[in-house]
Amino acid sequence: MVCSSVDPTDFTITGPGGPYTVVAANGANCAGGSFEIEFDLITNIPTVASGTYAISLVDTVLDNCGNVGLYTTAEPFDIFLPAIVATASGDSICNGDNVTLSANHSLVLPMHGMVVAD
Numbered sequence: 271m272v273c274s275s276v277d278p279t280d281f282t283i284t285g286p287g288g289p290y291t292v293v294a295a296n297g298a299n300c301a302g303g304s305f306e307i308e309f310d311l312i313t314n315i316p317t318v319a320s321g322t323y324a325i326s327l328v329d330t331v332l333d334n335c336g337n338v339g340l341y342t343t344a345e346p347f348d349i350f351l352p353a354i355v356a357t358a359s360g361d362s363i364c365n366g367d368n369v370t371l372s373a374n375h376s377l378v379l380p381m382h383g384m385v386v387a388d
Contacts, residue, residue, distance in 0.1 A: 271333055279292070293314050
């Protein structure tokens with residue numbers, strides 16, 4: 271796709287905890303080139319639940335020949351978030367102690383779809 275034709279507002283993502291606003295659409299080759307076939311879509315909030323999500327192309331993107339990409343239906347995809355398991359040795363936390371646990375995660379989901387040129 272032509273990098274300059276791809277914008278975050280070209281996509282919508284729905285699913286548990288959403289809808290999600292796409293705030294960035296990054297293509298690795300777009301930094302120094304004009305064309306890319308894969309884009310990372312970054313949303314305003316992280317996915318918080320396992321379930322079925324859907325992505326839609328809602329505006330115009332162009333292929334390398336200048337054809338308009340068409341994607342008339344939402345493409346479903348599933349996310350299965352792993353369970354969080356925390357363990358501590360027996361003497362790390364005593365009965366009656368207050369403890370704060372914090373965690374960060376980063377989830378990268380490869381998803382491949384097709385945009386059909388008109």
